[in-house]
Amino acid sequence: MNNIKSTFSIKDLEHLTGIKAHTIRIWEKRYNLLKPERTDTNIRYYSLDNLQKLLNISYLNNNGYKISKIASLDNEDIPKLVKKVAENDTTNNHAIDAFKLAMLNFDQKLFYDTYENLIKEKSFSDIFYQDLIPLLSEIGMLWQTDTITPAQEHFLTSLIRQKILINTEIIQSQNQVKTDEIFVLYLPDNEIHELGLMIINYEIIAKGHQAIFLGQSVPLDSLKDLLNYYDKITFISYFTVKPEKDEIDNYIKDFSEKLIIKDSIKFWVLGRMLNEIDLNSLPKQIVPFITIKDLVKKL
Structure with missing residues (x-):
């Protein structure tokens, strides 16, 4: 069964474009900018073409073009103007909109073309922080508002994962390890959100450190093996949805007892589940970070 989302409610448009539903209705009525269709029960809905047009309209409006001016353009001239404005645009809005359209259309070419245009002007690290992190947010x-399907989310994140892996391999072949400290990156049991951890791995290697990337859903006891091979280890993890609220204190306690057995062992941790614990009560060798950038500054 095909469950790909190809029609959108006005609330979907609001979530995808950031334009309030009330404003969309006014533009629709006053300027005839969009032409929604209606169901048998007279509920309006919008096509993917309507969404793309509204993203373009929003982009031009945010760059100083009045709605009355945009409305006077022929439909085929709007994307041409967007392309022209984007060539001199130093913000990331157009790229993010293009990535969203690539996701909605399962359009790999649009994703790759957008990325290639960015990499001509920016480093991979800048693209990740300036474009991909806001996009993922x-x-x-x-996803939470059911505006997109899980398939669309997975399509996009798999393409981003590819880019991180490619760029990590490039710097691995170029950089020499500068220190004897080892960074071990992992996610707790049943935690699968690894993109943030992957970019930390990239940054660690880029700065000349040695990293072991273990990836998703690693049992705590499995980490003990590393203690037999290395004296100086910084473990790094990302708590996005796991450990859960009622488990996280015990997880931190278990980690401390099983792994922080000497002063040369540290634990750096990020993720929204940290909001569920008292950060001031953490042992001194466990260091929380609010953002990836904060952690990278510590390297």
Whole structure:
């Protein structure tokens, strides 16, 4: 069964474009900018073409073009103007909109073309922080509001994962390890959100450190093996949804007892589940970070 979302409610448009539903209705009525269709029960809905047009309209409006001016353009001239404006645009809005359309259309070419245009002007690290992190934040909200399907989210994140892996391999082949400290990156049991951890791995290697990336859903007891091989270890993890609220204190306690057996062992941790614990009560060798950038500064 095909469950790909190809029609959108006005609330979906609001979530995807950031334009209030009330404003969309006014533009629709006053300027005839969009032409929704209606169901048999007279509920309006919008096509993917309507969404793309509204994203373009929003982009031009945010760049100083009045709605009355945009409305006077022929439909085929709007994307041409967007392309022209985007060539001199230093913000990331157009790229993020393009990535969202690539996701909605399962359009790999649009994703790759958008990325290639960015990499001509920016480093991979800048693309990740300036374009992909804001994009992923939006995608999380869109998924929670059922504006996009899980298939669309997985399509996009798999393409981002590819880019991180490719760029990590490039710097691994170029960089020499500068220190004897080892960073071990892992996610707790049943935690699968690894993109943040992957970019930390990239940053660690880029700075000349040695990293072991263990990835998703690693049992705590499995980490004990590393203590037999290395004296100086910094474990790094990302608590996005796991451990759960009623488990996280015990998890931190178990980690401390089983792994922090000497001063040269540290634990750096990020993720929204940290909001569920008292950060001031953590042992001194466990260091919380609010953002990836905060952690990278510590390297």
